[in-house]
Amino acid sequence: MKTEPIQPARIAYTAEAQPPxxxxxxxxxxxxxxxxxxxxxxxxxxxxxxxxxxxxxxxxxxxxxxxxxxxxxxxxxxxxxxxxxxxxxxxxxxxxxxxxxxxxxxxxxxxxxxxxxxxxxxxxxxxxxxxxxxxxxxxxxxxxxxxxxxxxxxxxxxxxxxxxxxxxxxxxxxxxxxxxxxxxxxxxxxxxxxxxxxxxxxxxxxxxxxxxxxxxxxxxxxxxxxxxxxxxxxxxxxxPRLGAWQPAAGLERSAVIVGGGLAGCAAAHALALQGWQCSVLETHAHPAQETSGNPGGLFHGVVNPQDGAHARFNRTAALHAARAYAALRAGHDIAGQWDGLLRLESAPDGADAALAAMQATLDAQALPPEYVQAIAAADASRRSGLSLRLPAWYYPGGGWLRPSDLAKALLASAPGVTWRGGQRVAGLRHDADGWELLDADQQVLARAAVVVLANAHDAARLLRPTHWPISRVRGQTTSLPDTTPGLPHARLPVAGSGYLLPPHGGQVLCGATTQPGDDDASLREADHRYNLDQLARLCGAAPQVPLASLAGRVGWRCVSDDRLPVIGPVVDESALGAPRQRLDHARYVPRLPGLYLYTGLASRGITWALLGAEVLAAWISGAPCPVESDLRDAVDAARFVSRAVRRAS
Ligand SMILES: Cc1cc2nc3c(=O)[nH]c(=O)nc-3n(C[C@H](O)[C@H](O)[C@H](O)COP(=O)(O)OP(=O)(O)OC[C@H]3O[C@@H](n4cnc5c(N)ncnc54)[C@H](O)[C@@H]3O)c2cc1C
Structure with a gap:
């Protein structure tokens, strides 16, 4: 769908008792x-x-x-x-x-x-x-x-x-x-x-x-x-409605969610708000211990001149997240900062040309300043307290937060959610009554008509698909004491190639590496070096410190081939390949009844988790979908099948 710029209403105010x-x-x-x-x-x-x-x-x-x-x-x-x-x-x-x-x-x-x-x-x-x-x-x-x-x-x-x-x-x-x-x-x-x-x-x-x-x-x-x-x-x-978009109707409204990271907790929250009872089965005792266990991460929108699916999903998600997180913060402790974020823009033809191009994009799309502004390096420096040399997108509703606090707040504010920590799902079995979730001894951990796999990469092990369009991308962050000599202190989170968070709890977090196909869980000095070099490029300064003294964390992002999340009913691979079967659109692709995926949150889980979960909950419960149909197609778990068919024909 092509985006049209919005022209706000022009309202004429008349006499007090007259309608506008x-x-x-x-x-x-x-x-x-x-x-x-x-x-x-x-x-x-x-x-x-x-x-x-x-x-x-x-x-x-x-x-x-x-x-x-x-x-x-x-x-x-x-x-x-x-x-x-x-x-x-x-x-x-x-x-x-x-x-x-x-x-x-x-x-x-x-x-x-x-x-x-x-x-x-x-x-x-x-x-x-x-x-x-x-x-x-x-x-x-x-x-x-x-x-x-x-x-x-x-x-x-x-x-x-x-x-x-x-x-x-x-x-x-x-x-x-x-x-x-x-x-x-x-x-x-x-x-x-x-x-x-x-x-x-x-x-x-x-x-x-x-x-x-x-x-x-x-x-x-x-x-x-x-x-x-x-x-x-x-x-x-x-x-009749097409199969793939049919809600899980006629079933009792209860679901089991596998995985208690941001995706699983947001899914439980969104389904609970639709009146569903949910159990969350998680290997660890507590939520958000794997990738969602990072001490801090950014949330913000995206602007690009084409305003394609990626920019649109990010915009809707970022605006939604800002509203929802403000409400959650009122009742829960969530470490973070919510008063804006800077994303530096590259400027191969000089800062002035870059800023002019950014402003032209905003003007063409009529994006309002409450969502995003294009600002010069001097303005970005003033807002951040850093010495920045590049123009920046300023997102007033962006910020940073600690994902594990968010995950806990989502669970705590959702009625009817049962947390089942320490339960690793080793297998899935389907019969006429629905799904059985099995432990390593093939004992039944839970039964449900509706199951959501929000267990990041491990979903592939449970499903064993012929093609899994999601890669594991290692990332290491670096934490430094905020008293480290020469360490810049930002007033706002700043991102570009790498990112820097404002000091919090005596620490400053920066990062992160991007290493596809790297399974090494150990902290590496070379990666700390890389993060400090990125920091120097970002804001012109980085401390000289012994790398061995640095703390950090390693995690793996789930990144889909098209860099969008993966949401919706799981493809029924056994039903593919019938003669003259139409598969050129995701809506025709056959699905497994009651089995849903929610993964592929890439390096955007904080921004996407809630909107993605609400798309999923709408799919399951039949509530109105919070994104346009073409955007739902763009995140549909079956899109890779239909895309492959279209490419082949
Ligand atoms: C270095 C780095 C920096 C990042 N920075 C940002 C950032 O700035 N902003 C941002 O938005 N995002 C960022 N991200 C990405 C963000 O952290 C992820 O998008 C998000 O945490 C993914 O959440 P998830 O729930 O899908 O996965 P996870 O957090 O990995 O959760 C999956 C859960 O499933 C559980 N599980 C797996 N298998 C099973 C099983 N069989 N049975 C039961 N439980 C199971 C796991 O134990 C885990 O708790 C970053 C990621 C990395 C690695």
Whole structure:
């Protein structure tokens, strides 16, 4: 999917009692009779809510046109007020011109539901393209908001929608959002028995809904509108969902996760938030003792001129991580620093040319400064307290943290997770009842219909695939006492070729080596030398110290062939190769029932762990997917099979 730069909403403020308007569309955001009153009458009432969501586990609403968020706020308030509310409310909404946070704050400062409006304003993301997940009520209310054109984003959504709120500016003023192809796209997302409501009774809207498989009726309208449209999804034919994207439905909602590093703990957290009971089986007694046991690591986004899958996944993940980690930090001790990170850019044609190219990329993609800024070396030096010679990407939401603290916080904040340390899974067995996880004596450690292999490289030993697209890349870090003469002290984490963290607990961490195919677990002086040389290149200074005195740590990154994580149901290799079998897209590749992979976190586990886990949890539970479909394809565990088939043909 090609990324489109986001143009924020231009909002005209009128007299106090008048609704704000959008000059670009020549329309008001809501009727003068009240945004929340309209939401309650047209969208909640028109979809027979709250009655229809009662006693449901999850209820999903989809809205065309987020506007200023009043329909979301009214729905959230109705959910809070209802004693029989669903366990989880997912509100999915698309908006081409989202409001800036300042506008939202100004418009909502005397809101009818002030406590909810204030939370929405506080969580409002930087206006970067595509999907953002905002989480409220301890994860029970989710707003999945997509910034961009609906015709581009709607086909990229994976969700099963119970109620549609068709809003947006009037069909005559904003025909795109009411286009019959958009309305048809709703049918693809509709759950059995889904309903829709809109204040519009325009003929093309009603006809479009009928064509999309809805039975439409008129109902009394709101305010000055005599009538509105309500609809029920009753299609003559609904194509079945493709196998690979089917949630693990009909099963009792419990899963076993193998591996208690960042991937396993994040997977347990994400599934628990979807109401699943999880057991985490881990060889070590405590979480995050292997690669995730590093004393510190960086998290931040990525910018590249093409804005390909790698940059997009990193952007969504970094913004999501910054929000989620801020919430986790409020209740848990997580060592780290959260107020920005610098990533130096190489400058083969000089610093000025590099900075100009960086700024041109930001301008072309209209990436907002709350996400990333291109800054000159002098500015980077001022922020970091170092003497830097290269321009830098400054990520205000980036930082560093101790991964084991994060892993523990994820487990501690997830209801219904059982930690089973000291349990090494030696084998897997499948029968009609599901999966058995075996120890070295072939004794059953656990049984489950759903198993997630989050055990890094060891997943290959359990699966024995014919092709394993993930390599082990050794990395050694170096730690020095912060009193070491000549050691630079950074105020912010700085990365480039190598990285340097600010002093913490009397130590300064720098690193790291990158050594594919190297299995040596011992600390090597040559690698400390390499790290200090990198440090000197990074910030022009490195201490002269006896290498034998240095501390450090060795770990192995799991790096996939395309440097993206590996997520989703495991390929059923025994079902490959049938005559005329279609395998050119991951969605056609046959999978093993109930067996999922979550690995390949490379050197980005801190940034990716949570978003990747939520993609996995959506896959398993059927919740709306937090990334666009093409991005999910890009991380799908079956992509290597379909790619090989495409290359061969
Ligand atoms: C030197 C170095 C520097 C890094 N720097 C950064 C950084 O700055 N930022 C960043 O984001 N990332 C960084 N990373 C990468 C990051 O550490 C990883 O992406 C992340 O830790 C991977 O987490 P994981 O859970 O997939 O793997 P692991 O942490 O290795 O967890 C896998 C777990 O599975 C368990 N296990 C394995 N087999 C079994 C079995 N059969 N039964 C039960 N349990 C099993 C293991 O004991 C282990 O606890 C760095 C990595 C290295 C090596």
């Amino acid at each position: 308007s959008a000059p670009a569309f020549g329309d008001i955001y809501h009727p003068a009779a009240g945004a929340l009153a309209q939401a309650r009458h047209v969208f909640l009432g028109g979809n027979d809510l709250p009655r229809r969501w009662r006693r449901r586990d999850r209820y999903t609403v989809f809205e065309t046109g987020f506007g200023l968020g009043n329909n979301f706020l009214a729905t959230w308030q109705a959910w809070r007020d209802d004693a029989e509310r669903p366990q989880r409310l997912c509100f999915v909404s698309l908006e081409k011109h989202p409001p800036r946070r300042d506008d939202l704050a100004r418009l909502h400062h005397r809101h009818e539901v002030p406590h909810l409006a204030a939370q929405l304003v506080a969580a409002w993301p930087p206006l970067t393209p595509n999907l953002h997940t905002l989480s409220f009520e301890g994860g029970r209310v989710t707003l999945l908001v997509g910034f961009g054109d609906i015709t581009r984003l709607l086909p990229e959504l994976s969700a099963e929608v119970d109620a549609f709120f068709l809003d947006g500016f009037a069909p005559a003023k904003n025909p795109d959002i009411w286009d019959c192809r958009v309305l048809k796209g709703l049918g693809r997302l509709a759950a059995p028995g889904a309903t829709a409501a809109t204040w519009s009774v325009a003929r093309p809207v009603r006809d479009g809904l009928v064509e999309a498989g809805f039975r439409v009726e008129r109902a009394p309208g709101f305010g000055s509108k005599r009538e509105m449209t309500v609809a029920r999804f009753e299609p003559r034919f609904q194509p």
